[in-house]
Amino acid sequence: MNSGEFRRRGKEMVDFVADYLEGIEGRQVYPDVEPGYLRPLIPTSAPEEPDTFEDILNDVEKIIMPGAASPACTELETVMMDWLGKMLKLPEAFLAGQVGEGGGVIQGSASEATLMALLAARTKVVRRLQAASPGLTQGAIMEKLVAYSSDQAHSSVERAGLIGGVKLKVIPSDGKFAMRASALQEVLERDKAEGLIPFFLVATLGTTSCCSFDNLLEVGPICNEENMWLHIDAAYAGSSFICPEFRHLLNGVEFADSFNFNPHKWLLVNFDCSAMWVKKRTDLIGAFKLDPLYLKHSHQDSGLITDYRHWQLPLGRRFRSLKMWFVFRMYGVKGLQTYIRKHVRLAREFECLVRQDPRFEICAEVTLGLVCFRLKGSNKLNEDLLERINSAKKIHLVPCHLRDKFVLRFAICSRSVELTHVQQSWEHIRQLTTDLLRAQRD
């Protein structure tokens, strides 16, 4: 949508809201629809080509308004998460469908998704061990539980361990910053020999530091054999899996119990929108289900409906699936693929530019929209360069450590980025580099 259309459509939306409020007394306070009303009114998957804004807005009046906030909010979310799951070609087991045991839910952040998965896994292992040995207390079990991630995992994984009150151990990644079977198995054997209980593993697809990928096809089967919950955190990289040429990065997801990525990062859905799927929704729901009378409703024992309050930490929730519905329809799957591919192409363009300058080196494989690079030389030199870049305030880079190296990260992430921005940025960095090296010689 260009700026002109945004102005026109935005103003129509303002009138839509005002009209709604002016006419609210004419609307029913409680909907007439029955649970499950929405799915048959909506296609079973996202459109390939864009729909018009007009069509979408008409559908809001026709499909959403009769279902009001409830059950429309819940039902649209379930269907949108199925749409998105199909776009990623997630295994059928993760979809809700009409009768599935899995399904998706919108969380606020990947941190919350990781925490929910860890808590569900914790409840599950505690119940299993207590069923086998009724004398065991929860405290005695929790002392022995161990969660795992690679040394490249996001800090929110460690935080989930602290919140959940369980140990988190870090598996050393390989030369490509990936978690591999051998390193995992070594730690598992040692921990089990010490009487500890491995119960949960987070595999990262697209790490924060350098967008590396844990080896799912290796660690997935180990998790299954060891009866450990496997959670996949693909917060950033997940969006790219809608392109067939990147889908192989998700191979091994079939071993996982839960999978999460953030459409708000790279799929044009506004913050916040973190998409999480589980294979067995009862694992998540069963973890902390409580049903006071003021939250009861007539359909809850029918098995017909989804109560998302059991799937998340907060009780209340916003109608976040609406923005997914609008974005998926306004871009179409092809439009979203085009957007992802453009970012990846621009990152590769930047990588080429870096490689042409012998003063620089590329520090990690460029798979998606992130380029890790540095000046050949000391960390101090690179820290000085970063200082110059960020002080100039024309572009902004966030650094990372890869092993003992201080590394600069060039991330393609703006909706409106073009080749010219990338080229100008590189020229700017080259110029600042030349200035820095000259200043150091003098």
Next chain:
Amino acid sequence: MNSGEFRRRGKEMVDFVADYLEGIEGRQVYPDVEPGYLRPLIPTSAPEEPDTFEDILNDVEKIIMPGAASPACTELETVMMDWLGKMLKLPEAFLAGQVGEGGGVIQGSASEATLMALLAARTKVVRRLQAASPGLTQGAIMEKLVAYSSDQAHSSVERAGLIGGVKLKVIPSDGKFAMRASALQEVLERDKAEGLIPFFLVATLGTTSCCSFDNLLEVGPICNEENMWLHIDAAYAGSSFICPEFRHLLNGVEFADSFNFNPHKWLLVNFDCSAMWVKKRTDLIGAFKLDPLYLKHSHQDSGLITDYRHWQLPLGRRFRSLKMWFVFRMYGVKGLQTYIRKHVRLAREFECLVRQDPRFEICAEVTLGLVCFRLKGSNKLNEDLLERINSAKKIHLVPCHLRDKFVLRFAICSRSVELTHVQQSWEHIRQLTTDLLRAQRD
């Protein structure tokens, strides 16, 4: 703001956004401001009388835009939470001010605030006990920890206990559905005699079922003596404390470690916005602080700035203080007080109407905007009445249990509610009651 002005201002906002996006290349990618830039640009408390929309929008360009998303998002939140704290006349210790040890943060829901408080309290007691007895494991301590709330507390308190992996015990409330010292002390003595460790108590101001108030002046000192963290959940009632005539309901807050209420429930701020204050921000921050390089920044060791990511469960956050700023200025404190008072007046009006009909009884003291009532007679009779009311779909009531009684709840909560709606609702309920009683006789 009436409908006509909403149409005009809404459309101006659409243009504001489009202008911003069209001119974005002319803006700096990183702000020039220094931490702490914002507070001196904004009054120290909310205005009594409304500001104009024009003034507010001008301030967005003048005050927010130069600070971009960071640090403006954080700094406006700290100042808005101070404004709101002052509106409630919270003790100074809860405010951030320039040098305070306390401060406020916007959470997504009261559930998350309760959970954060419980987790911070858990970390604090574990550290204290381990410092005294270095041999003690976290698991050994956690097995003995006990959290408390009244039997009227919201289900999210029990859920926080499950998530935190600690026991939660329920204190029987008194005849007015309030937690009192005697009942609390009885349970505490018994638990301590059994070797358990009381560490956390949630007092509720304005319970979900009947808007009762735990006796803070009684239970607060006990929490302090016993070295237990006192968290106050005033999710609904908190908004009313901005009126001097309701502020006494908050007396005893000085004993608390943390306090929370939801401006999104009753203070005209859109969902979600849950306001939480702590007396010692280090208690919250210290609980799970992690600092990977990609989240480091040049000001973090200066003590000058607030890193809200340590105050909450998610990492990312939205700019929710903007809506507080707009609402507080567009209504002024007086406008918000008028809004609260109108709801309370309408609830009392409904209570009067109920009391005039001898077929009905009032089931709990009406303090704010909730009226608990029922037909004199069996629970079955009241369940049938509720079924008729909700099936008619003219109004919608959510019931509760008070002890063994099934009770109907009439809640004043719409922004646009008027006396005529209350009167019509009551006439509607009376008519359905007459129909029900006639049908039962026949």
